[in-house]
Amino acid sequence: MGPPGxxxxxxxxxxxAKYHIPHISTGDMFRDAIKAGTELxxxxxxYMARGDLVPDEVTIGIVKxxxxxxxxxxxxxxxxxxxxxxxxxxxxxxxxSLKRTVNLVINVTADEAELVxxxxxxxxxxxxxxxxxxxxxPPKKExxxxxxxxxxxxxxxxxxxxxxxxxxxxxxxxxxxxxxxxAMNVLSNVDGMLxxxxxxxxxxxxxxx
Ligand code: ADP
Ligand code: ZN
Numbered sequence: 001m002g003p004p005g006x007x008x009x010x011x012x013x014x015x016x017a018k019y020h021i022p023h024i025s026t027g028d029m030f031r032d033a034i035k036a037g038t039e040l041x042x043x044x045x046x047y048m049a050r051g052d053l054v055p056d057e058v059t060i061g062i063v064k065x066x067x068x069x070x071x072x073x074x075x076x077x078x079x080x081x082x083x084x085x086x087x088x089x090x091x092x093x094x095x096x097s098l099k100r101t102v103n104l105v106i107n108v109t110a111d112e113a114e115l116v117x118x119x120x121x122x123x124x125x126x127x128x129x130x131x132x133x134x135x136x137x138p139p140k141k142e143x144x145x146x147x148x149x150x151x152x153x154x155x156x157x158x159x160x161x162x163x164x165x166x167x168x169x170x171x172x173x174x175x176x177x178x179x180x181x182x183a184m185n186v187l188s189n190v191d192g193m194l195x196x197x198x199x200x201x202x203x204x205x206x207x208x209x
Contacts, residue, residue: 109191
């Protein structure tokens with residue numbers, strides 16, 4: 001968990017490379033659906049462009065389908081889900097029905113001025129979704145993904161107007177989930193201002209504990 005720009009996606013990509021578990025990013029799933037031109041993509045597109053949340057029924061539906069696949073039977077990493085209390089409650093019911101639990105919630109924190117800087121300089125791979133930053137985390141070759149060689153682009157929702165909406169949705173709908181997970185005794189905070197290597201190290205310690 002964490003506000004847009006805190007570094008969830010970057011951390012998630014590194015964790016799945018290290019622990020070989022499926023990366024379930026609702027944002028990536030929606031972006032893939034938009035690229036493929038599916039009904040799901042058509043539904044999600046306008047919400048995302050504005051910075052709004054995609055409706056809960058839709059989002060819960062795709063996560064439910066994804067968690068039912070075989071590769072999730074040994075655990076998985078959720079990224080960008082849950083973002084509302086309704087989604088958190090659905091996840092609880094879902095994991096219980098799969099005889100699993102939510103056993104660790106990593107909250108990546110960062111101050112707001114930094115979030116704005118990160119989002120405005122962010123460039124993302126069109127093929128694999130790996131995020132870069134024009135100055136903080138530049139690719140080896142400008143405009144090209146280090147991971148797969150794909151082209152880098154700026155996400156349509158990484159503009160000032162959409163970011164405002166994303167931040168206010170984060171404070172209104174997602175931040176309250178922190179106390180929900182704190183009450184379940186599964187929440188740990190990682191300081192997202194520390195830099196990507198340190199963030200990976202701290203998150204790894206939490207996973208291995
Ligand atoms: P970020 O964390 O940088 O905001 P994401 O890639 O996680 O980016 O999400 C991008 C957009 O996708 C969100 O602004 C929202 O429109 C949609 N989205 C992603 N996950 C969810 C979710 N769990 N519930 C509703 N909408 C979502
Ligand atoms: Zn790539």
